[in-house]
Amino acid sequence: MDPLGAYRGAKGYIAMPIAAVVSAIVAMGLAVLSVYTAGFLLGKFDGPDGPGAGVLVILVALNIAISVFIAGFTLLVNLHRPTSWRMPTFAFVLSIGLVRLMGPFDIRFAPFMLGTGAIVWAICCWLLHRRSVATNNVIQA
Numbered sequence: 001m002d003p004l005g006a007y008r009g010a011k012g013y014i015a016m017p018i019a020a021v022v023s024a025i026v027a028m029g030l031a032v033l034s035v036y037t038a039g040f041l042l043g044k045f046d047g048p049d050g051p052g053a054g055v056l057v058i059l060v061a062l063n064i065a066i067s068v069f070i071a072g073f074t075l076l077v078n079l080h081r082p083t084s085w086r087m088p089t090f091a092f093v094l095s096i097g098l099v100r101l102m103g104p105f106d107i108r109f110a111p112f113m114l115g116t117g118a119i120v121w122a123i124c125c126w127l128l129h130r131r132s133v134a135t136n137n138v139i140q141a
Helices: 003-009 012-044 051-080 086-102 110-136
Strands: none
16 A cells, blocks of 8 residues: 555544644754755855854744745645645644744744745645635536
8 A cells, every 4th residue: 555545545633643743844854954055055155154144044944944834734634635725824823833932932033934934825825725716616517
């Protein structure tokens, strides 16, 4: 039995945590990779040193992690069963909560920490809405 078939055959209460864990692991892996890449590029091109460079690297990692988590969670849940705009919204709200738990959430940094996540959320919602509208308007013979 293939893993995708086993995942599609799993119950919803099992598939949702699997989707959340897998997308979180992939998001963290890509965030770590982006930290090393941003640090390398800042060192290579004589970028800013000091606390500004650290904040820049953290913001890049958070943007990548949040975006990948939202897209990955939506894709994995959609592979299990057709879904709606609620899944990317749930993933976005969950990522806002996790960013808030990380430490003091200064409203000045919110657009930088959650900006690309909001863009990915809007694109996922638009694609899911567009797909559902297209399949609901099919004329049946």
